[in-house]
Amino acid sequence: MPCPDFSVQKGSHVRPLQQPPPDQALRLPFDFPLPSVSSDLHKQGVTLGLDHSLVGMTGGQIVVEMLLRHNVKHIFSIPGGSITPILDTLYDCPEIDVILPRHEQGAGHMAEGYARSSGKPGIVLVTSGPGATNMITPLQDALCDGIPLVMICGQIPTTMIGTDSLQDTDVVGITKPCTKWNYSIRDVAEIPRRINEAFEIAMSGRAGPVLIELPKDIGNDVLRQPVSTQMMIPKMKKMALQNAGCIRHAPNPSSYNPTSQKQQLIMEAIQRSANLINGAKNPIICAGYGMLSKPEGPALLRELSEKAQIPVTTTLQGLGSFDEHDEKSLHMLGIYGTGYANTAIQEADCVIVLGARLDDRVTVDVARFAPAARRAASQGTGGIIHFELQPKNINKVVKVTEGVEGDVSDNLKLMLPLIKNVSSRCDWMGRIKELKKNFPIDHFDRAPPSGLLNPQTVVEELSKLTEPLKDKVVITTGAGNHQMWVAQHYRWRYPRTMVTPGASGTMGYGLPSAIGVKLAQPEKIVIDIDGDANFQMTLMELKTAALYNIGVKIIIMNNDEQGMVTQWQSLFFEDRFMLAHHGNPDFVKVAEGMGIKAIRISKPDQLEDGLREMLNYDGPVLLDVITDSKTMVYPMVPPGNALHEFMVYDEESEKKRRALMKQRTGY
Structure with a gap:
């Protein structure tokens, strides 16, 4: 079955961006930094009056029109009843590719990867209630790491808000701590300037996520008179x-x-x-x-x-x-x-x-x-x-x-x-x-007793094979031991070639963010190096990659455990492993069931050929690497120690540790 084209149905219009400078008051968080004037029109000092071109449009049509004026090319969206006015407009908009993830969290992380790779805000469109609350983790991750996102979410009709109707959720209240700014639109005439403000705030100062809530009745309302699109962001001299x-x-x-x-x-x-x-x-x-x-x-x-x-x-x-x-x-x-x-x-x-x-x-x-x-x-x-x-x-x-x-x-x-x-x-x-x-970083156990591949060796070999490609390779990861091995053993030479969760430590980030990076920069080789526990949190997005033929490459460090947890339980809790072993599915069968080519390797002599096959494949591909379990990330600074008081790999100490662990647990 051929993969569908990214584009949706054709036929719309594009008008020039109208975005005058801020000069009036707008509710903002008290610590929001002084906005930078970032748009070209601002730099030119353009001041525009009322916009007559939007008259006769519905709220949903105005939303799409404003996104076009901000040169939006991709939206990550999962449909729902409250956003149908916007979706119906996107049906006739060939200028914007609408990507359908499997879950809103995946949509959010795709938008994060897209933003980090393109330098432009990632756009997410979700429905009311759980559609919005499923975005909390990506919003918090973006806030922690300074990633610009513009999230547009639906809401039930204004007349039903507060009545405990289906999906009646205080999205603005819930998302206030994890956004730079959020706003619920209650008049169709507000839409143009609020969207302009959202883009400006997302990109100003330290970038971050913003949210606009659009009740369904406002999305269906028709604009009857010309409106100003001027932003109303204060200069905040006192701040x-x-x-x-x-x-x-x-x-x-x-x-x-x-x-x-x-x-x-x-x-x-x-x-x-x-x-x-x-x-x-x-x-x-x-x-x-x-x-x-x-x-x-x-x-x-x-x-x-x-x-x-x-x-x-x-x-x-x-x-x-x-x-x-x-x-x-x-x-x-x-x-x-x-x-x-x-x-x-x-x-x-x-x-x-x-x-x-x-x-x-x-x-x-x-x-x-x-x-x-x-x-x-x-x-x-x-x-x-x-x-x-x-x-x-x-x-x-x-x-x-x-x-x-x-x-x-x-x-x-x-x-x-x-x-x-x-x-x-x-x-x-x-x-x-x-x-x-x-303290050489390449000092680790290169021949684990299991005879399986060592995770550090996998990263080293990938780094060596991709070295001639220079900045054409982008690596994404989730959070955990695999993330630390990638950071330590891949040789980083070029800016923006690593996309990884930081302050929020978000698991499940690697695959969807890789999809976002690949959409933003299709000419790049995008590789998600993931842990098996991380991967299972968003593995459903394999189907997104297959559906749109997004050529991401996925390496799973498959040791059947949540490695950072087992490391701490081994070192500081006498090998009392709790909830750290997952009983993984067959990742090759899972990938193939979703239409993705899959390869499995487990022995050191299979590593180079397996990596080359993955790198040379034109399309989404998964490499399941069976690695040694209970492999530690070293160096590591234990709790309570100073920065220079770190643990390093020592062969004799490692043998004693493994022997004691086997005595205690049988592993």
């Missing part, structure tokens, strides 16, 4: 002044012009930061997702590292911002970071944090994070410098010596001319080489 509090010595807000004086404060902080960097002997850069927020970010990071000869480590979300083949790369730091990165950041006298929140996954024991830098700060010879878009994140977890608020790339451009050229740092780089020799 900008409050946010400036993260910069030292802010003057009285009533006595100065906020824009010029705030920029002066930021520039002073940049100058002090440059002075600390120039005076440091053992500096280190910690790069986060903020370095990927603009295309020029990685180049600026490389320039700073080269100019001052500073080694670079990255957070999980910062992987790809710095070429890991560079000798100054320390790879990832944190609980499952490399031993050399964790030790180096503890020994550095100046820690330069670029676009990272410094959460517990990075710092571990906050009180003992970066002790050498703190000592240097007390002596005026170093410290911790934090470049961060969101002022609220500066000094939130780690007390810093200097905080620089604003877009990280923009502020790096201002600082680079102030940084002195350094030809070499012999002592510091010598120490880095020593640490890499002492």
